[in-house]
Amino acid sequence: MKITSVPIQELGNNAYLLAVPEAGEVVAIDPPRDIDLLMEAIEATGLRLSWTLETHVHNDFVSGCRELVAVSGAKLGASAEADLHYPWERLQDGQELVIGPYRLRVLATPGHTPEHVSYLLIDESGNPMTLFSGGSLMVGTAARPDLLGPADSWRLASELRRSLQDKLLKLPDQVQVLPTHAGGSFCATGTGGEPSTTIGKERSGNPLALVADDTEFAAIALAQKPYPLYFDRMRSLNQLGAPLIGRHLPKPNRLNVDEFETWLARGAAILDLRPGHAVLRGHLPNSYAVGVDGSHSSWVGWLISPERPLLLVSDDQTQESESVLQLARIGYDRIVGVLDGGVDAWVAAKRPLRHFGGSKARELEQRLRAGERVIVVDVRESYEWFGGHVPGSVNLPLHEVTHGADGLPRGPELAVHCGHLYRGVLGASLLEQLGYDHLTVIEDGFDGWAKLHDRAGVAR
């Protein structure tokens, strides 16, 4: 028996493969929509994929279960309450799937979502070995119970507490815990870099383990950060079933400048996949600066409608394939092409480039102290801004720029920044689309400012 974790890095998730040679079977748990890597790993075992299981209806990515079923004939297992609109094995609390000498026991663990289940791997002697906990138990935390909206969050928080405290943490100390959500996932806060844990460690160290009162538990479990807008579409998309894309992701068409402009005229959005510094120096007008060196798909899913055709601009094909992969994972399939030859081809065709001024926090401070008319626009989230910010800065969180920039005057220079660089460049690119044309990006962001000032000179 062997368990392999398959990280989905940009989402902070892990899928799992449980290979049981004695049974000739492999079981997949929470697979992503791009199944090629999983299938390669399965094929390398020489075993047959018998089950592809969901711990829950995912909010952050398109499930790959139906893709795996389509290429392998595996059975799709999910909670009986998952309300899927395609065939699935309706798993009940306590039900056991027999995998050769092992069993996978289904444990109803509602909270992160109402239909959430965990899978407990039990060995031939009846000893619980490993818990595939999804989001119901994570390293030092649990996944947020607020993703179905504020009207259901208290009920789900209460269910999460009971799933966690009355069910999962009653398992034996030595049971290994393999969560689907890990560090970097928008589905949780408060988890670190460790991918796995044990019941014993969590029972003594998880802050959510000790709070017996529902209100106190809610105060911790519902203290969450904003999450990408596309999350609100994922649950129903996963229940209805996203379009099947097959084992291999499509390669985007390569477009010449004229073809590219034809799509622009049809309302396509330009995704600039390059690093922020390259975007600063020159980019196609009205691009989204969503480089693949940052939370690419999260920001695309936060800022751009899934109906909108997408055009890619990149330095190289590595960036393109990373974008196609990440966007497929969140159900963005409308990539209509990539600019052949990139920015160089655009310039060679005598099309205009835009650029942003680049500056450091130290220069910004000198200019502010000299009384220059510069508006500092801080595109970090409000909770970051309230933790400390450049004095006098306007807080306009990145996901609110497009609808919330009304109050910013048109004349003066806007010096845009985030913590470091990524969101600052993206924020400037959004402001450019709104018609602001005097844009500077503070390249070292608030990190740079805070280094100059420690505490003094940082407004709270």
Next chain:
Amino acid sequence: MKITSVPIQELGNNAYLLAVPEAGEVVAIDPPRDIDLLMEAIEATGLRLSWTLETHVHNDFVSGCRELVAVSGAKLGASAEADLHYPWERLQDGQELVIGPYRLRVLATPGHTPEHVSYLLIDESGNPMTLFSGGSLMVGTAARPDLLGPADSWRLASELRRSLQDKLLKLPDQVQVLPTHAGGSFCATGTGGEPSTTIGKERSGNPLALVADDTEFAAIALAQKPYPLYFDRMRSLNQLGAPLIGRHLPKPNRLNVDEFETWLARGAAILDLRPGHAVLRGHLPNSYAVGVDGSHSSWVGWLISPERPLLLVSDDQTQESESVLQLARIGYDRIVGVLDGGVDAWVAAKRPLRHFGGSKARELEQRLRAGERVIVVDVRESYEWFGGHVPGSVNLPLHEVTHGADGLPRGPELAVHCGHLYRGVLGASLLEQLGYDHLTVIEDGFDGWAKLHDRAGVAR
């Protein structure tokens, strides 16, 4: 010589009258637009109003200087840089106005606004006695330098520091300081209940006195709260000159139900002047719950366009005259009438009332713990929310409700609250206007919740 302060309570301001019998003169400083009380006080002295002075072009109220000039023939004095579009004496830094044996020395003290001046009263022996400091020096603080917008805030903060530290705080210790802005003014944070102070006290105790560095000063001086939207119109209104209203404020027309409805059909807004508890029990549909027991004019000026005709609903004429007074002070003159007979007349005419459910924090908690589908909407400012809130609550600051409620689902009950009651009822009234029809107000607000929980059960 006698100085009388005239409080303008809802704005947290004071106007001043300086009566100098030896000269037969009275000088008014920063008078509000309603001049009747001032004129009564002036007439009681038996002296002649010789000057009406501005410390600055006000952002928070309509100046009464032109009104005083119109009824008294006094000279209007303001900074030479005030850019007024009507006759005024252009006062220069260092210039002195002779008032019998006394002199009023003009001190340019830019910062709160660019043209800000202070007036230093000097006695016959040349000793400085009293400083009318406007906003350039307040009890424990100074007025905010950010009201002209973020592009100018650093320059003005730097000027404020120099006005304060290099000019005003160089005056002798015993000089009395009489600021225009005081506790409760949106023009400043960090001032308490004391209306006056001395240079000596401020030199040792004012946090802004000790910070020699412009960046550190900006970090304090620019850490300000949101201010009412109407502020952005006041500066130019005061420079252009608001319409003259004369010594006595108009009495609003009394309208019967049919006349009232005619104005409603023309797009008039209903201001419900009654206390929150009365509004809860029953109110005219689509009213603004802006009782005169709270920051009435600030909220009207924040939420309603000055072009919109206003209809009043009240319990009594005291509420009506308070509203007329407060609204005149911020330039809202379009009160087209008051509902004769109030809510009773409306009901007698068989017109519908709306009401909000009332509830206490304790009941809310019980319902949340029982898993009821209630969305807690916290209409306090973000800085208040980040200081502690009901777990899972949605923060929708009152002034953002009208444009920012998109994300709130239509089905579930919304339990609206502020710190206590006033803004909660107003928030519910805004949500009612947006078509939300299942609205409860938590009558003891976050204060009530926090009392139940101290820290646990309060999310941060």
